[in-house]
Amino acid sequence: xxxxxxxxxxxxxxxxxxxxxxxxxxxxxxxxxxxxxxxxxxxxxxxxxxxxxxxxxxxxxxxxxxxxxxxxxxxxxxxxxxxxxxxxxxxxxxxxxxxxxxxxxxxxxxxxxxxxxxxxxxxxxxxxxxxxxxxxxxxxxxxxxxxxxxxxxxxxxxxxxxxxxxxxxxxxxxxxxxxxxxxxxxxxxxxxxxxxxxxxxxxxxxxxxxxxxxxxxxxxxxxxxxxxxxxxxxxxxxxxxxxxxxxxxxxxxxxxxxxxxxxxxxxxxxxxxxxxxxxxxxxxxxxxxxxxxxxxxxxxxxxxxxxxxxxxxxxxxxxxxxxxxxxxxxxxxxxxxxxxxxxxxxxxxxxxxxxxxxxxxxxxxxxxxxxxxxxxxxxxx
Amino acid sequence: xxxxxxxxxxxxxxxxxxxxxxxxxxxxxxxxxxxxxxxxxxxxxxxxxxxxxxxxxxxxxxxxxxxxxxxxxxxxxxxxxxxxxxxxxxxxxxxxxxxxxxxxxxxxxxxxxxxxxxxxxxxxxxxxxxxxxxxxxxxxxxxxxxxxxxxxxxxxxxxxxxxxxxxxxxxxxxxxxxxxxxxxxxxxxxxxxxxxxxxxxxxxxxxxxxxxxxxxxxxxxxxxxxxxxxxxxxxxxxxxxxxxxxxxxxxxxxxxxxxxxxxxxxxxxxxxxxxxxxxxxxxxxxxxxxxxxxxxxxxxxxxxxxxxxxxxxxxxxxxxxxxxxxxxxxxxxxxxxxxxxxxxxxxxxxxxxxxxxxxxxxxxxxxxxxxxxxxxxxxxxxxxxxxxxxxxxxxxxxxxxxxxxxxxxxxxxxxxxxxxxxxxxxxxxxxxxxxxxxxxxxxxxxxxxxx
Numbered sequence: 001x002x003x004x005x006x007x008x009x010x011x012x013x014x015x016x017x018x019x020x021x022x023x024x025x026x027x028x029x030x031x032x033x034x035x036x037x038x039x040x041x042x043x044x045x046x047x048x049x050x051x052x053x054x055x056x057x058x059x060x061x062x063x064x065x066x067x068x069x070x071x072x073x074x075x076x077x078x079x080x081x082x083x084x085x086x087x088x089x090x091x092x093x094x095x096x097x098x099x100x101x102x103x104x105x106x107x108x109x110x111x112x113x114x115x116x117x118x119x120x121x122x123x124x125x126x127x128x129x130x131x132x133x134x135x136x137x138x139x140x141x142x143x144x145x146x147x148x149x150x151x152x153x154x155x156x157x158x159x160x161x162x163x164x165x166x167x168x169x170x171x172x173x174x175x176x177x178x179x180x181x182x183x184x185x186x187x188x189x190x191x192x193x194x195x196x197x198x199x200x201x202x203x204x205x206x207x208x209x210x211x212x213x214x215x216x217x218x219x220x221x222x223x224x225x226x227x228x229x230x231x232x233x234x235x236x237x238x239x240x241x242x243x244x245x246x247x248x249x250x251x252x253x254x255x256x257x258x259x260x261x262x263x264x265x266x267x268x269x270x271x272x273x274x275x276x277x278x279x280x281x282x283x284x285x286x287x288x289x290x291x292x293x294x295x296x297x298x299x300x301x302x303x304x305x306x307x308x309x310x311x312x313x314x315x316x317x318x319x320x321x322x323x324x325x326x327x328x329x330x331x332x333x334x335x336x337x338x339x340x341x342x343x344x345x346x347x348x349x350x351x352x353x354x355x356x357x358x359x360x361x362x363x364x365x366x367x368x369x370x371x372x373x374x375x376x377x378x379x380x381x
Numbered sequence: 382x383x384x385x386x387x388x389x390x391x392x393x394x395x396x397x398x399x400x401x402x403x404x405x406x407x408x409x410x411x412x413x414x415x416x417x418x419x420x421x422x423x424x425x426x427x428x429x430x431x432x433x434x435x436x437x438x439x440x441x442x443x444x445x446x447x448x449x450x451x452x453x454x455x456x457x458x459x460x461x462x463x464x465x466x467x468x469x470x471x472x473x474x475x476x477x478x479x480x481x482x483x484x485x486x487x488x489x490x491x492x493x494x495x496x497x498x499x500x501x502x503x504x505x506x507x508x509x510x511x512x513x514x515x516x517x518x519x520x521x522x523x524x525x526x527x528x529x530x531x532x533x534x535x536x537x538x539x540x541x542x543x544x545x546x547x548x549x550x551x552x553x554x555x556x557x558x559x560x561x562x563x564x565x566x567x568x569x570x571x572x573x574x575x576x577x578x579x580x581x582x583x584x585x586x587x588x589x590x591x592x593x594x595x596x597x598x599x600x601x602x603x604x605x606x607x608x609x610x611x612x613x614x615x616x617x618x619x620x621x622x623x624x625x626x627x628x629x630x631x632x633x634x635x636x637x638x639x640x641x642x643x644x645x646x647x648x649x650x651x652x653x654x655x656x657x658x659x660x661x662x663x664x665x666x667x668x669x670x671x672x673x674x675x676x677x678x679x680x681x682x683x684x685x686x687x688x689x690x691x692x693x694x695x696x697x698x699x700x701x702x703x704x705x706x707x708x709x710x711x712x713x714x715x716x717x718x719x720x721x722x723x724x725x726x727x728x729x730x731x732x733x734x735x736x737x738x739x740x741x742x743x744x745x746x747x748x749x750x751x752x753x754x755x756x757x758x759x760x761x762x763x764x765x766x767x768x769x770x771x772x773x774x775x776x777x778x779x780x781x782x783x784x785x786x787x788x789x790x791x792x793x794x795x796x797x798x799x800x801x802x803x804x805x806x807x808x809x810x811x812x813x814x815x816x817x818x819x820x821x822x823x824x825x826x827x828x829x830x831x832x
Contacts, residue, residue: 096676098676324466338441340690
């Protein structure tokens with residue numbers, strides 16, 4: 001017992017952290033594995049089955065007469081049921097009633113003198129008195145041990161979709177100003193609400209906190225109505241980038257002001273008072289002292305807002321519209337899913353495509369995020 | 382002169398990123414299946430160069446490419462630049478846009494219930510008597526189409542607001558012909574035979590049906606199609622109409638009987654792949670894949686004409702998979718009823734180009750260029766059936782034309798709260814074991830609440 005009770009407790013902590021991280025990551029890992037799987041496989045079997053060799057019942061349709069030869073008066077058609085893929089056939093059959101009736105290498109008698117044999121490596125030989133060119137090609141059922149197989153096809157489909165690059169730029173055009181504008185406004189407002197005494201200040205703070213609970217879905221129609229009438233009066237299209245910047249700014253401001261005010265209110269009073277004694281104006285105090293000190297809070301809000309505007313679909317569709325030239329990335333990816341959805345292959349791959357930018361932003365600024373998350377919750381922290 | 386026209390249209394289309402007129406899938410004048418005369422006549426009549434038309438519809442992904450290929454002909458013929466768009470929540474989007482006063486010029490929607498709502502708020506423009514007469518004369522079973530597009534306006538007076546365009550047939554049962562051959566089964570011609578076949582498959586050790594009701598927030602809707610199909614096969618079309626408008630309550634014996642007819646198939650563990658408990662949880666898009674498993678997980682699947690897009694890749698219709706008409710009872714004299722759904726085009730912002738677009742939908746060519754590709758059926762008598770792109774479509778077209786009764790999907794006609802809410806959840810409850818009478822009473826209670 002050299003290590004003592006403290007470090008054995010540390011062990012437990014580490015272990016549970018590992019367990020929780022694994023639990024937390026599991027859905028993402030599953031999605032990642034699925035994104036590399038074949039479209040048909042995704043819907044048939046779970047992603048965990050893709051990681052090891054599995055026994056599968058498959059169907060192969062022999063070509064109708066293509067490549068058949070005449071040997072000793074019989075038509076012979078040769079090929080491989082595995083069609084180039086690797087695997088080991090363990091049983092085969094010719095009827096959907098008995099798909100595994102024959103062991104590899106044995107000869108099965110079909111009707112009308114036709115025989116079929118499938119070898120363990122997948123090579124098949126179909127032989128009969130008449131040409132196979134008529135009809136639709138014999139179905140060969142086989143059971144095979146199939147090694148894991150992965151494909152980049154899903155990513156290719158998503159990345160080469162027409163208009164994706166355009167939508168990427170559109171999303172950037174929406175997200176970046178929609179992050180910068182609310183921060184600019186909120187920083188000024190937060191300083192005023194935290195450090196400039198004026199009548200009705202507490203009421204204003206209460207109003208801002210109250211606005212936090214207004215669901216944005218409720219304001220979509222009235223807001224769009226105002227936009228339309230303003231757009232008509234000034235003679236421009238109300239569904240423009242300026243419109244969506246304003247909308248995102250409005251929806252983001254309550255949280256931004258609340259977060260920044262609480263952070264700024266926690267800054268030491270002495271610093272500001274001594275600056276004021278030295279003759280600094282409010283504006284100077286704000287730009288020279290408060291802003292640099294508030295950087296963690298600004299950065300963390302920037303991450304929040306960027307992620308939200310990047311991932312947003314609803315606000316973009318309402319204020320920018322679904323037109324091809326204005327469609328944001330989320331909208332483009334949703335449209336890829338087709339009218340009835342359910343394309344897991346595209347869904348999984350596009351999830352990782354759209355995640356790329358937020359992940360970059362997060363890692364670039366993550367050290368501020370945790371600090372900023374505590375903003376306002378630890379007084380004087 | 383024609384080519385310069387196309388070139389200018391194309392140039393302006395390129396600038397705006399819209400459909401380019403050079404993308405015409407079938408060169409005008411070349412294929413005799415198409416009614417090019419109607420195209421040329423239209424082009425001669427309309428010259429709206431420089432105008433723009435925004436069209437908002439439910440088609441995305443591959444369907445979007447199809448509708449845009451049709452719109453390209455409209456652009457080439459009329460000179461109007463078309464901007465087509467869609468979105469996942471198009472039902473909500475169209476409500477937001479029309480109410481806020483920034484609607485598209487043309488909206489295309491599949492839900493008559495929603496259209497009725499828009500019309501009653503005065504957000505749609507009536508299409509006029511001339512279009513009404515045209516529909517009546519030129520669509521097979523024209524009266525039923527006119528009544529489908531007729532809604533009460535803001536003033537309460539009924540008028541034609543929506544133009545039916547693109548129909549889906551729902552009364553289809555999908556199967557794998559070779560699996561039927563292997564087992565020696567025949568395609569049933571009557572409902573009695575279908576039920577006998579179902580029992581036969583079980584006796585042979587197989588599972589007859591794949592039924593999946595899962596569809597995210599819309600879970601339950603495939604069961605409403607079942608019930609509507611059974612309703613048309615056990616009760617008269619007039620009863621069906623009364624049910625849809627709630628003149629007879631949901632608890633009427635005819636309705637409860639139809640629900641139980643569906644239960645005969647879906648609530649028997651031996652009849653359904655995965656057992657009756659799997660019905661409500663299986664996704665409708667994954668459900669048909671059981672047909673193609675080895676050995677087959679099921680032999681039959683009831684679904685509308687769109688379902689082949691969820692078959693495994695490379696499945697050839699007519700060879701690997703086929704369908705038959707969901708048969709009617711021989712013992713009941715109800716003819717050959719067909720359940721369908723479809724989309725309706727309406728003018729949300731009146732204008733020269735919007736009117737021209739509705740006129741365009743009256744030309745055979747507007748139907749034929751989509752027919753020749755995939756997923757499009759039309760009751761338009763002047764559209765050449767030879768233009769259908771594949772045998773399956775042609776067969777569905779025949780089912781549509783041979784039907785003695787055509788009825789629109791009832792859940793789409795009911796108010797949204799019922800047809801896209803209580804009815805769905807009721808069917809999920811029913812699949813979960815609740816009795817048909819309890820389910821019907823719950824749906825009727827919701828219906829009473831919104832009256």
